[in-house]
Amino acid sequence: MEKSSIKDCLGHLFGRVIARRDPKEMLFLQNFFGLSDNESLYSWGRKQSAPIGQRLVKAIFLLNLFGYKMTELEKLPADIWRLISIIALDKTGADKAAESLGYSQASELFRTMFGKRSVSDKMLRETKIFVSVWPGDIHLDLPDSFSFYFVGVKPEVHHHLKQEVSSKLIETLSLLDLELVASLIQVISTSTKVLEPQLDRLLKSEPAARQTLRNLLENREAKTSLFSISNQVYRLSQALNALCSEKSLAQSKNV
Numbered sequence: 001m002e003k004s005s006i007k008d009c010l011g012h013l014f015g016r017v018i019a020r021r022d023p024k025e026m027l028f029l030q031n032f033f034g035l036s037d038n039e040s041l042y043s044w045g046r047k048q049s050a051p052i053g054q055r056l057v058k059a060i061f062l063l064n065l066f067g068y069k070m071t072e073l074e075k076l077p078a079d080i081w082r083l084i085s086i087i088a089l090d091k092t093g094a095d096k097a098a099e100s101l102g103y104s105q106a107s108e109l110f111r112t113m114f115g116k117r118s119v120s121d122k123m124l125r126e127t128k129i130f131v132s133v134w135p136g137d138i139h140l141d142l143p144d145s146f147s148f149y150f151v152g153v154k155p156e157v158h159h160h161l162k163q164e165v166s167s168k169l170i171e172t173l174s175l176l177d178l179e180l181v182a183s184l185i186q187v188i189s190t191s192t193k194v195l196e197p198q199l200d201r202l203l204k205s206e207p208a209a210r211q212t213l214r215n216l217l218e219n220r221e222a223k224t225s226l227f228s229i230s231n232q233v234y235r236l237s238q239a240l241n242a243l244c245s246e247k248s249l250a251q252s253k254n255v
Contacts, residue, residue, distance in 0.1 A: 003070070003074065004068070004069070005071055005072065006056075006060065006063070006070045006072055006073070006115075007047075007050060009063050010044055010050055010059055010063070011044070013063060013068065013149065014044040014045035015045045015046070016045075016148075016149060017029065017041060017045055017149075018041060018042050018045035018046070019045075019193075020148070020190050022145060024143060024145070026041060029041055032058060032062075032140075033055050033059075053094070053106070053107075053110060054087065054093075054094050054106075057084055057087050057088050057110070057113060058088040060073070060088075060113070060114070061084055061088035064081070065142075066149045066151055067151045068151060070115075072114065073114075076113075076115060077119060077124055079124060080124075080127060082131045083097065083113065083127055083130070083131050084113050086131060086134055086138060087113075089138060089140060091134055091138070094109060094110070100130055101126050101127060101130060102126065145187070148190070148191065188236075213226075214226055
């Protein structure tokens with residue numbers, strides 16, 4: 001996904017969230033943001049409002065995790081990103097962080113984290129010292145279904161997906177898990193609604209854009225080609241058609 005403003009990235013992510021309306025995902029996000037209901041999620045997804053303060057810190061953390069590129073934060077130093085992670089995951093409060101770093105109030109710290117205020121060398125040194133209190137990896141354990149929302153997977157996210165998501169799916173391949181099959185088919189349905197219009201635009205664009213997509217796929221760790229994906233989708237389509245035909249045949253026999 002190309003770089004976009006924080007506002008547009010928020011609308012894109014939460015627009016996808018409310019389109020899926022997955023109860024477990026909604027509950028996870030409700031708890032993550034400290035919401036009493038899902039009204040704010042729907043409002044963010046419809047671009048009627050946006051999170052502010054510490055909730056915006058949490059939203060930016062998620063956007064970055066999912067691979068969104070935010071124009072305002074393009075040059076944000078690594079230690080400020082780590083501070084965002086620490087506050088987003090409630091390792092410390094924004095008020096305490098602001099006081100420790102010499103800000104008069106949390107809103108001034110937020111301006112720095114939201115790319116609205118430049119970071120001086122002195123502030124950067126103090127931030128580096130402050131975040132060093134939390135060494136090691138700082139991460140969020142996401143539900144497996146959230147792999148749907150990644151738009152540009154980073155190396156650390158690849159590692160997370162391999163360890164937390166892919167391994168769980170592989171363990172079930174030798175067993176018939178109807179709940180898993182139903183969930184994956186629903187994911188395919190939702191993904192198709194998003195992918196089809198994008199492919200339509202791609203086919204109408206310049207050939208260079210299509211070549212860039214091929215390169216993006218083939219340069220990923222899995223070395224996936226469009227040809228192999230096309231074959232996989234074709235075989236999947238045949239299997240789904242077989243299920244539909246079987247249902248139609250059973251209904252006709254019951255008439």
